[in-house]
Amino acid sequence: MKKLVIYLVAQPETPELAQAAVEGGADIVELGFPFSDPLAEGPVIRRASERALARGMRTNACLDVLARTRALLPETPLVPMTYAAILEAYGYERFAADARDRGASSFILVDLPVEEQPAVRRIQLVAPTSTDERIRAAAEATDGWLYLVSVTGTTGARTEVSPALAPLVDRVRAMSAVPLYAGFGISTPEQARAVGELADGVVVGSRAVEAAEQGTAALRDFVASLRSAIDA
């Protein structure tokens, strides 16, 4: 079974949204802790982050949302995804400990290269531009699965699955047996199915954030459409 990972920006209503995503068939939920200057994000997640910050979603509030989500979803892996700036302020090891305490399975730092903070175990990312040497280091250091950035670019919907993904999957598989979940630029059921044929899991972010803005029912339906496409 291919894994389906859904990204949501942490907000007060996120626990119920995460529950809806799991009802729709999500296996893992990523919780975006918003940062004011998120370099890897396209317009959808950038705007959602701005709105969340305007509602006061700072680090402690995000950790509370994580804890409430864990209370609703005792079995689902929950993975905070954020930027180094947040942990620079909070403390790397303190964040790792507090996030785990509130129910995080691991976490992702979008802008912290693998060679930085090696003691802080986290899910590493590789991109089509990564060298073999960097892929090997990320695969060795990563926590459970490796995040494949499928496009050379920022988050957000694309019309096609990136042609860079298949060669990236081949390169990583030649070096490592770690599970590979691909994200960035995957938004439709058709794309999710195509990516599921290459990788071990599919991450959907921007389109899920848009569906979540329509409420729990819209998100549940959207996730269910991804699930059935991946399982077909």
Added chain:
Amino acid sequence: MSSFGAYGGRYVPETLIPALDELERGWREALADDAFRAELHDLLTTYAGRPTPLTPAERFAPGKRIYLKREDLLHTGAHKLNNALGQAVLAQRLGKRRIVAETGAGQHGVATATVCARFGFECVVYMGEEDMRRQRPNVERMRLLGAEVRGVDFGTKTLKEATSEAIRDWITNVETTHYLIGSCVGPAPYPEIVAELQSVIGREAREQILAVEQRLPEAVVACVGGGSNAIGIFHGFLEDEDVRLVGVEAAGAASLGSGRPAVLHGARSSVLADEDGQIADAHSISAGLDYPGVGPEHAFLRDTGRAEYRVATDEEALAAFQDLARTEGILPALEPAHALARARDLDAELILVGLSGRGDKDLAEVLERLSR
């Protein structure tokens, strides 16, 4: 990789790390290559107009001996061209023919558009819409030079957001594109590259002031936004321990004066940020200083005590702007007007001031403020 103590680094998505490694290698090779230095020297001399003069400003500050390092007389009207030319030669060596840049006051955008015209590169400049409004002439100049100016209409609509969008463009087009950053900020090796390319200001100024005064200045004063003209002039005097290095920030954008360690645009530095690491808004009449971050080397120089940093208000800068115009016949940009404001009340007699750019771009903003 050069180190600025606890500051600097590469806090960027993995997609960019190989490009930064490539840039670092290309930069090291260029520095070691006499042909690179010769080509850059030739461009700085025959195209940019170096060396720029040193002008005594006797009527501006009676009782002091203030010398102005006249980067306002450089082609395109500001020190930014020193860096843009150097990085253009570097981009050519790296085989990159598309350039992206951010701009605040528009001076770096104009310098970038200029070198792209000169080298035949495609050029895209990101600029906040608030800055496009207050620096209109520079927007028109960039377009006449063949650049595409892309307005950034979210967040602060100023340099901070323009920089983020330029980096996002670079992430998307990294295989064909060189990011021509305009200040000594950003992920390594950019702060080091920009400082080295701007250090021509300090090297020239040191020789020039020794030739006129037969001694070094007591203090070197320069404005600091991201900090590239200041780092360039400071580098000429870093080893001269008796020479005070004084950076002047805008009072509403004092990253060094009131910031805290935080990460912005790929580097750890002193940043206007809250206790959670979220970046705060800066405010300045001067678009070029209206930035919540600063180059990591400045944070390092502040912590080690080698440089000191002060602030000037919008009103003090405006007053210095008008006074330099009326006493010396020079319209400075609003950015170095901050340095002029602090230089004239500094407790020193022989002072070198970095006059980083000319004020033509600021006329609309200044006239509007003076008519209130």
